[in-house]
Amino acid sequence: MVKDNWPQYESFSEHVGSLAKEVLKHKKEWLDRPDVFSIFYDLVYIAIKEVANEEQSLEGNLWDLLGDENSERLSETLKEYITSIPRKYDLYIPIPEISKNIPSPINISESISLVSFQEADQIPGGYHKGLLSFDNKLEIGKVYIKQNIVGYAGNRLENACTKEALSNLKIILQQGLFRGLFQLTPEGKAGLGIFGGFTHHQIKKSKIVSVDEAYDDPKISSVELPIDICRLLSNIDINWDSETISTATEREELDKAIAALLRKSVHLIETAEEEAERVKGAIKWCFDSYAVENQTLSFLQVCIGLEALLGDAEYNGALTETLADRCSYLIGDDIKGRKTIKKNFKELYEVRSKLVHGNASELTGDQSRYLSWGKSVLEHAILKEMKHLNLGKT
Numbered sequence: 001m002v003k004d005n006w007p008q009y010e011s012f013s014e015h016v017g018s019l020a021k022e023v024l025k026h027k028k029e030w031l032d033r034p035d036v037f038s039i040f041y042d043l044v045y046i047a048i049k050e051v052a053n054e055e056q057s058l059e060g061n062l063w064d065l066l067g068d069e070n071s072e073r074l075s076e077t078l079k080e081y082i083t084s085i086p087r088k089y090d091l092y093i094p095i096p097e098i099s100k101n102i103p104s105p106i107n108i109s110e111s112i113s114l115v116s117f118q119e120a121d122q123i124p125g126g127y128h129k130g131l132l133s134f135d136n137k138l139e140i141g142k143v144y145i146k147q148n149i150v151g152y153a154g155n156r157l158e159n160a161c162t163k164e165a166l167s168n169l170k171i172i173l174q175q176g177l178f179r180g181l182f183q184l185t186p187e188g189k190a191g192l193g194i195f196g197g198f199t200h201h202q203i204k205k206s207k208i209v210s211v212d213e214a215y216d217d218p219k220i221s222s223v224e225l226p227i228d229i230c231r232l233l234s235n236i237d238i239n240w241d242s243e244t245i246s247t248a249t250e251r252e253e254l255d256k257a258i259a260a261l262l263r264k265s266v267h268l269i270e271t272a273e274e275e276a277e278r279v280k281g282a283i284k285w286c287f288d289s290y291a292v293e294n295q296t297l298s299f300l301q302v303c304i305g306l307e308a309l310l311g312d313a314e315y316n317g318a319l320t321e322t323l324a325d326r327c328s329y330l331i332g333d334d335i336k337g338r339k340t341i342k343k344n345f346k347e348l349y350e351v352r353s354k355l356v357h358g359n360a361s362e363l364t365g366d367q368s369r370y371l372s373w374g375k376s377v378l379e380h381a382i383l384k385e386m387k388h389l390n391l392g393k394t
Contacts, residue, residue: 007062096143109270328342
């Protein structure tokens with residue numbers, strides 16, 4: 001049934017639910033149940049719009065409203081679309097506050113690049129200029145991390161392609177920050193209030209934009225990123241004053257310098273070894289600890305990152321002692337250094353234990369140093385493990 005040009009959930013949920021059950025037997029790597037419902041909604045809505053006048057509101061049985069020919073076409077379109085999954089998408093995630101122009105594209109690998117559109121005709125799907133053009137998905141002059149991903153990309157963060165793109169973004173940005181390509185700028189983006197005082201800094205919303213080129217006109221959809229990630233993206237710039245970047249800019253080799261600084265990150269993304277998956281997990285937790293505002297949550301994310309990197313999935317012994325030993329031998333340079341690392345690590349985990357078991361609800365001022373120390377240790381442990389993977393040398 002259709003009401004006000006929309007299919008009514010209760011009238012089709014049982015049938016589409018059965019369809020989803022069958023589809024997921026073959027497509028569960030790329031789809032979940034909500035994806036199948038979303039595809040159904042989208043295609044039905046498009047079919048209704050094709051037969052309804054601009055101001056017409058249709059109500060009734062879908063097949064009767066569309067007619068036999070259009071209904072058969074909708075049925076075939078639905079089957080063909082689901083069969084076509086996995087599909088190829090270009091996904092774009094902005095780094096919105098890059099303050100200077102960069103060469104475009106900067107190809108890091110066959111599937112990942114940095115791009116910036118300087119002309120309207122370069123933008124997939126076109127760019128509509130004007131004050132009322134709120135439908136623009138990609139913008140002129142903004143820097144994007146572009147990823148070519150196979151799967152399904154819709155308008156949910158849980159879509160397979162969207163999840164993969166966001167995961168890859170975290171790895172690229174965490175490593176870019178650690179290696180000095182990017183820097184965090186001060187969060188001084190507060191607006192001036194009506195009485196002259198500063199308001200809380202406004203967070204610019206950012207979206208993952210997906211482009212499906214398998215149409216006469218590219219089909220473009222987008223999904224808004226979580227607020228913590230939007231805030232972090234709004235405070236990242238290229239570290240223009242670093243020796244590497246400033247020298248490369250003078251020599252007109254900025255593209256080569258950026259590609260070199262990000263290459264190991266992309267090699268890690270494209271490596272499927274079991275050891276690499278542990279490193280990826282640790283990096284994503286490390287990134288999340290940058291993004292979240294709450295210090296206590298950031299601290300716990302650092303601890304999870306250390307466990308992801310140094311722990312064992314099946315280990316049931318003394319966790320703290322084992323992790324402390326592994327951490328000290330991974331990043332310590334000598335006996336004295338390893339002893340200090342092990343001592344600090346145990347103290348860090350005493351704080352973690354109090355938080356996890358409810359003996360404390362937040363970090364105290366004195367304990368905040370463990371957050372800083374833990375982040376530094378996690379970053380260097382990640383670096384050491386990445387070296388052990390010999391990325392790009394196999």
